[in-house]
Amino acid sequence: DFSWKLADHPTLPKGKTVAVVVLDGWGEANPDKYNCIHTAKTPTMDSLKTGAPDRWRLVRAHGTAVGLPSEDDMGNSEVGHNALGAGRIYAQGAKLVDLALASGKIYDGEGFKYIQQNFDKGTLHLIGLLSDGGVHSRLDQLQLLLKGASEHGAKRIRVHILTDGRDVLDGSSVGFVETLENDLAKLRKNGIDAKIASGGGRMYVTMDRYENDWNVIKRGWDAQVLGEAPHKFHNAIEAVKKLREDPKANDQYLLPFVIIDESGRAVGPIVDGDAVVTFNFRADRMVMLAKALEYEDFDKFDRVRYPKIRYAGMLQYDGELKLPSHYLVSPPEIERTSGEYLVHNGIRTFACSETVKFGHVTFFWNGNRSGYFDPSMEEYVEIPSDVGITFNVQPKMKAVEIGEKARDAILSRKYDQVRVNIPNGDMVGHTGDVEATVVACEAADQAVKIILDAVDQVGGIYLVTADHGNAEDMVKRNKSGQPLLKDGKVQILTSHTLQPVPIAIGGPGLAPSVRFRNDVPDGGLANVAATFINLHGFEAPTGYETTLIEVVDN
Ligand code: 3PG
Ligand code: CO
DSSP states (O other), X not given: OOOOOOOBOSSOOSOOOEXXXXXXXXXXXXXXXXXXXXXXXXXXXXXXXXXXXXGEEEEBOSGGGGTOSSTTSOOOHHHHHHHHHHSSOOOOHHHHHHHHHHHXXXXXXXXXXXXXXXXXXXXXXXXXXXXXXXXXXXXXXXXXXXXHHHHTTOOEEEEEEEEOSSSSOTTTHHHHHHHHHHHHHHHHHTTOEEEEEEEEETTXXXXXXXXXXXXXXXXXXXXHTSXXXXXXXXXXXXXXXXXXXXXXXXXXXXXXXXXXXTTSOBSOOOOTTOEEEEOOOOSTTTHHHHHHHHOSSOOSSOOSOOOOOEEEEEEOSBTTTTBSSOEEEOOOOOOSOHHHHHHHTTOOEEXXXXXXXXXXXXXXXXXXXXXXXXXXXXXXXXXXXXXXXXXTSSTTTTHHHHHHHHHHHHHHTOOSEEEEEEOHHHHHHTTTOHHHHHHHHHHHHHHHHHHHHHHHHHTOEEEEEESSOOTTOOXXXXXXXXXXXXXXXXXXXXXXXXXXXXXXXXXXXSOTTEEEOSSOTTOBGGGHHHHHHHHTTBOOOTTSOOOSEEEOOO
């Protein structure tokens, strides 16, 4: 018989305020001038590391520890927060899509059959991130899907590409477009009318998240659906190369473009009777486009034309909203998350971040569900992010504001768990600006201090950790760890890393007898939920990855 009721922890008390702090993009690596966390002045995080050796350790945050296909897969915020919140490891989108493509089951599913009905008369449009980053999408999956769709009846295919430079090196877009063009040429040889129809940089076109800036979606809509963009080219390789000639241009923010034919007409606007697939498996940056494609009633921007299409996501991006309603691969079924247990056991939760990471501590944390489990037990606060800037310009972001909101929540004594995401290391790390990332890490450290001071005042407990690495290594390295040079210059790493992340516990409310166990050497992010559930005075639920702590008799 299933019950939400958790058993009492044999020794740890209830009623302590527990602050759960997630530093986004904060890994552990050797000291080095490209380690921005090392360069930055971070007295608070340093004191956690050196203060109590049995209350600070590293946990795994990449690869199979977070449900990714291989140990070569860097961690990311989706899988990281899923693992942190759910306390178990789920095979994630990247892996599930691999399996569905390898077995061919993807073509037997409801989602594919649904879009397939428009292959006869309409065009199949594929929209998504073109790279091998493995965070939101993967080029090899797109290649298999193109081949499979054409074998299953698609006769006219248009690909709408988003260039990356964030999960992969800046400038790599050209090579990915060349690879795709090669594949499309092969399809054309086999009589399939297959072309790239539009494009743009992921951060400027289409892939916004958490409704931060609808203009980003609109720019994509104009190019993909209406076939309109400020820049027009006859082929995509030329487009990307030309647009990158501007010294300020980069893959992430590439301007939107459409491909036109000899008569100057866009080759692939989306029209009535077409089929559309968004081929990213990751949810956060596809939800907004999914809404624009799927919702009849929509007022976020003027769509001008709302084509009657059959649309499917690679995955269903939001289980609560059932969005999109058709999808090619079923998402991981993340059930019984810690947040849901907490509301059933009298634990009141406060969660906060700024917009760009707000869904991470709520939606991803809760197993890709939007909204509350029980609004009477939870409060989620979103601090609006600055819009329309790259965060190297504003590296402090809203760290202090997040810290202060958490402080106020702790001091109010209205909540048992106060949970935040502090985005700076990640969001600024992704810009590749080393100096700004140092400032970002200092701001994050200040926010942690504000929270730990409040924990002190109420006699509470803190658990500080991170979701994956980023700011601790800003350069591409060879196998032996030396910076890789290209044309005599180091190659800046805008992406996440494979590094482990720290976890620290402490605070006046933590019994002196609590320490990290040393029999969980491979502990990862999925072990964290059992750990904080213990800190709330409960045994972890059945099936959760084991706790990282033990209580020793003194
Ligand atoms: C992004 O979406 O910004 C990056 O691809 C991954 O970053 P995140 O996993 O830290 O959100
Ligand atoms: Co990131």
